[in-house]
Amino acid sequence: MSEVKKGYIRPLDFKHGRIDMSHGGGGRAMAQLIDELFLRAFDNEWLRQLNDQACFAVTTGRMVMATDAHVVSPLFFPGGDIGGLSVHGTINDVAMAGARPLYLAASFVIEEGFPLADLRRIVDSMAQASQEARVPIITGDTKVVEQGKGDGVFITTTGVGVVPEGVSISGERARPGDRIIVSGAIGDHGMAIMSQRENLRFDTEIVSDTAALHGLVTAMVMAVPDIHVLRDPTRGGVATTLNEIARQAGVGMMLDEAAIPVNPQVAAACEFLGLDPLYVANEGKLVAICAAGDADRLLEVMRAHPLGARAAVIGEVTEDPHHFVQMKTAFGGRRIVDWLSGEQLPRIC
Amino acid sequence: MSEVKKGYIRPLDFKHGRIDMSHGGGGRAMAQLIDELFLRAFDNEWLRQLNDQACFAVTTGRMVMATDAHVVSPLFFPGGDIGGLSVHGTINDVAMAGARPLYLAASFVIEEGFPLADLRRIVDSMAQASQEARVPIITGDTKVVEQGKGDGVFITTTGVGVVPEGVSISGERARPGDRIIVSGAIGDHGMAIMSQRENLRFDTEIVSDTAALHGLVTAMVMAVPDIHVLRDPTRGGVATTLNEIARQAGVGMMLDEAAIPVNPQVAAACEFLGLDPLYVANEGKLVAICAAGDADRLLEVMRAHPLGARAAVIGEVTEDPHHFVQMKTAFGGRRIVDWLSGEQLPRIC
Structure with a gap:
């Protein structure tokens, strides 16, 4: 690093400095930003290859690849920020195939004038999330756009992972009679963002559930290798997922409203804002669908994991030529849980 | 597809329609955009899995991963657009490890109000580039940001590829005495963008060289498996690359100005705008560094390929504790080809 920095006039000012167009220009300023910020935060043997791509070893089998653009606003919110979220989000997309996430790539589109201090805070949060999850960020890219042509920073992360033998998890495997499980209380992430945007105050602050779920998934897959479906209910919430x-598998679903875990302050905030927690985004929860005979065993291992402590069966898969998701309400009625048709919560992730 | 569309009120209007926030909301409108635009254009067996990640088979060996955000402005330029560019750019980053690109992921950040007709044109261009290159886009993501918080569309593509046995290509392998080769005339892409921005007119239009280089690389690696370095000189041009x-390998370089191929209209435009073609971006050229004894054989196979017809040795690697890149000028002098210190051509890719 010392050799690299010789040519720089002075180190980056992470207290008062700002991103300018030269940081995306491919020249010395960009090299400095990469050295002093990204390489230092994400340091690992693959990134140190310093090529435009990173090389890693693989063994025969099946791999998965997932990508997610993150445009959440505000960038910092109760319980997290865009940095950690962008690591968790893609790890979770990889894990929802039952796969073990191996590596991440990260690409940044930064708005000119963005404070370096904020960028460093975000990058440090990514580095911490990546280290805690033991999934290194092995390659990346940085672009800068003019002020007013972006919004602070957008981060696209892409992940690859390897699927254990015998595991075949996919949306179209839901079968009538299967049980539908959620790993915990729903709506926390979306309402954490919304309560900050709307400046709502509660006795207990609503905190995003942003978390990497691959550890939970590993435990689940080891206990019940024949899990049919896993998916993280992010944008659009559990209802949309x-x-x-239902559409993918050509089935219907019947949910039991009373069984769906929702934190009281989330329920209160939803009522206040006229939102339905079923449509609110989660960033640290999953939906699992498995054969009825596997449900008890799956619930047991989920509840033994800190991220699945409040796991619950919330309904079952039905035969339905219309592929409707329906719900038995707390008052004994039934209603259709339709697709969200408009945009409820823009830029939630 | 027909079953999927049943719930939609009417098909997307690709003539007059525009993106709105609901297209990024995770609900019905987003599902419609994915069905009617992305799935139709990119159709392949992996994308049809319709999960949040795509699964593919691998064999033991080494893989590479590369990611690139594309923010080029304007979105459409002589010789290409952001769509094709985003496919070529990442294929090239994967290929520069000597790897065979296998799969791509694509993530879109779209500005509210962006015309659907333009989005379709861009997506079609991506689909065509992907089909011509035989590298499928197997997974993706779409986000929408409010008007004034983006700039039309940004596209991040991420690629994975497999490295043939015996191939070990990396920036730090350049050795004193090695020959430096470029695959053709430099500066075309950057000057195509600049001449459109500056509204310059020439007798012959300057056209971007955007192209996927993996076919050329395969031929090169088969002929000379011991190529030391490959890199595509995009942002910052050949000088920056x-x-x-030089920094990565701890060497110097001596270039021969007279040997560097530059198209006459590019040279003229550079002179007019006060730019040096050595610093101007390319999107369909590569720099190769190999042992002196391999250079003739490598040049021969490069020139036999349409994308390497004007390949030329432009200099050699030297011992230099300062890691300077120098150039013998056409007038018999010498000058240092330094890092670009500011930003010459913002948003060139």
Whole structure:
């Protein structure tokens, strides 16, 4: 690093400095930003290859690849920020195939004038999330756009992982009679963002559930290798995720409203804002669908894991030529849980 | 597809329609955009898995991963657009490890109000580039940001590829005495963008060289498996790429100005705008560094390929504790080809 920095006039000012167009220009300023910020935060043997791509070893089998652009606003929110979120989000997409996430790539689109201090805070949060999850960020890219042509920073992360033998998890495997499980209380992430945007105050602050779920998934897959479906209900919430799966598998679903865990302050905030927690984004929860006979065993291992302590069966898969997701309400009625048709919570992730 | 569309009110209007926030919301509108635009254009067996990640088979060996955000402005330029560019750019980053690119992921950040007709044109261009290169786009993501918080569309593509046995290509392998080769005339992409921005008119239009180089690389690696370094000189041009390699390998370089191929209209435009073609971006050229004894054989196979017809040796690697890139000028002098210190051509890719 010392050799690299010889040519720089002075180190980056992470207290008062700002991103300018030269940081995306491919020249000395960009090299300095990469050295003093990204390489230092994400340091690992693959990134140190310093090529435009990173090389890693693989063994025969099946791999998965997932990508997610993160445009969450605000960038910092109760319980997290865009940095950690962008690591968790893609790790989770990889893990939802039952796969073990191996490596991440990260690409940044930064708005000119963005404070270096904020960028460093975000990058440090990514580095911490990546280290805690033991999934290194092995390659990346940085672009800068003019002020007013972006919004602080957008981060796209892409992940690859390896699928254990015998595991075949996919949306179209939901079958009538299967049980539908959620790993915990729903709506926390979306309402953490919304309560900050709307400046709501509660006795207990609503905190995003942003978390990497691959450890939980590993425990689940080891206990029940024949899990049919896993998916993380992010944008559009549990309702949208279940509609996607119903459509993909050609089935219906019947939920039990009373069984769906929702934290009281989330329920209160939703009521205040006129939102339904079923449509609110989660960033540290998953939906699992498995054969009825596997449900008890799966619930048991989920509840033994800190990220699945409040796991619950919330319904079952049905035969339905219309692929409707329905719900038995707390008052004994039934209603259709339709697709979200408009945009409820823009830029939630 | 027909079953999927049943719930939609009417098909997307690709003539007059525009992106709105609901297209990024995770609900029905987003599902419609994915069905009617992305799935249709990119159709392949992996994408049809319709999960949040795509699964593929691998065999033991070494893989590479590369990611690139594309923020080029304007989105459409002589010889290409952001769509094709985003496919070529990442294929090239994967290929520069000597790897065979296998799969791509694509993530979109779209500005509210962006015309659907333009989005379709861009997506079609990506689909065509992907099909011509035989590298499928197997997974993706779409986000929408409010008007004034983006700039049309940004596309991040991430690629994975497999490295043939016996191939070990990396920037730090440049050795004193090695020959430096470029695959053709330099500066075309950057000057195509600049001449459109500056509204310059020439007798012959300057056209971007955007192209996927993996076919050329395969031929090169088969002929000379011991190529030391490959890199595509994009942002910052050949000058920046060579400085990066010199720093990485701890060597110097001596270029021969007279040997560097530059198209006459590019040279003229550079002179007019006060730019040096050595610093101007390329999107369909590569720099190769190999042992002196391999240079003739490598040049021969490069020139036999349409994308390497004007390949030329432009200099050699030297011992230099300062890692300077120098050039013998056409007038018999010498000058240092330094890192670009500011930003010459913002948003060139």
